[in-house]
Amino acid sequence: SAVISQKPSRDICQRGTSLTIQCQVDSQVTMMFWYRQQPGQSLTLIATANQGSEATYESGFVIDKFPISRPNLTFSTLTVSNMSPEDSSIYLCSVEPQGARAKRGYTFGSGTRLTVV
Amino acid sequence: EDQVTQSPEALRLQEGESSSLNCSYTVSGLRGLFWYRQDPGKGPEFLFTLYSAGEEKEKERLKATLTKKESFLHITAPKPEDSATYLCAVRSQGGKLIFGQGTELSVKP
Numbered sequence: 001s002a003v004i005s006q007k008p009s010r011d012i013c014q015r016g017t018s019l020t021i022q023c024q025v026d027s028q029v030t031m032m033f034w035y036r037q038q039p040g041q042s043l044t045l046i047a048t049a050n051q052g053s054e055a056t057y058e059s060g061f062v063i064d065k066f067p068i069s070r071p072n073l074t075f076s077t078l079t080v081s082n083m084s085p086e087d088s089s090i091y092l093c094s095v096e097p098q099g100a101r102a103k104r105g106y107t108f109g110s111g112t113r114l115t116v117v
Numbered sequence: 118e119d120q121v122t123q124s125p126e127a128l129r130l131q132e133g134e135s136s137s138l139n140c141s142y143t144v145s146g147l148r149g150l151f152w153y154r155q156d157p158g159k160g161p162e163f164l165f166t167l168y169s170a171g172e173e174k175e176k177e178r179l180k181a182t183l184t185k186k187e188s189f190l191h192i193t194a195p196k197p198e199d200s201a202t203y204l205c206a207v208r209s210q211g212g213k214l215i216f217g218q219g220t221e222l223s224v225k226p
């Protein structure tokens with residue numbers, strides 16, 4: 001399956017600031033997904049990022065708060081803007097399996113644990 | 118609207134005590150049901166994909182089955198290292214995954 005490098009692995013940030021999370025994939029993928037996992041909760045999809053087009057956001061998430069870049073087929077960033085303590089979560093990127101890897105399921109990064117103080 | 122519900126929320130087993138986790142789903146046209154394992158502080162780790170009713174997949178002590186409305190993850194003779202949160206997800210339109218709330222499994226020696 002694809003290998004995803006996600007960074008930073010964790011950060012503690014002041015409220016009102018922004019943090020950019022990076023996701024690098026070892027192969028070209030069409031679709032990348034960004035999820036949020038709040039403490040003790042399951043994964044909630046923030047947005048789908050396709051190369052060359054605007055990201056598609058899920059209900060409850062907006063571009064001004066979570067701007068996403070997708071400059072090429074192996075890289076994406078998620079920015080958490082104007083942070084508040086409620087943004088404290090784990091943020092994960094994921095890719096859809098391609099071709100021969102399709103049977104191995106979606107791959108996830110190791111996550112970014114964000115704490116806003 | 119696509120929806121996934123997992124039960125129980127938490128399950129405590131003694132080592133060797135077999136059991137099953139449930140995943141009920143509602144989706145307009147199943148394009149795949151996925152089981153993942155998640156350890157604390159880590160991203161989900163892929164276990165199985167099921168596509169059609171009647172399909173079964175096995176890996177070591179785990180066996181996943183699928184019907185038209187639900188999936189089961191059977192754990193046979195679990196060991197403490199099987200302790201983790203198990204997540205079920207369905208693939209929705211646009212390729213995105215919709216996750217259930219997860220089942221936190223604890224296996225005591």
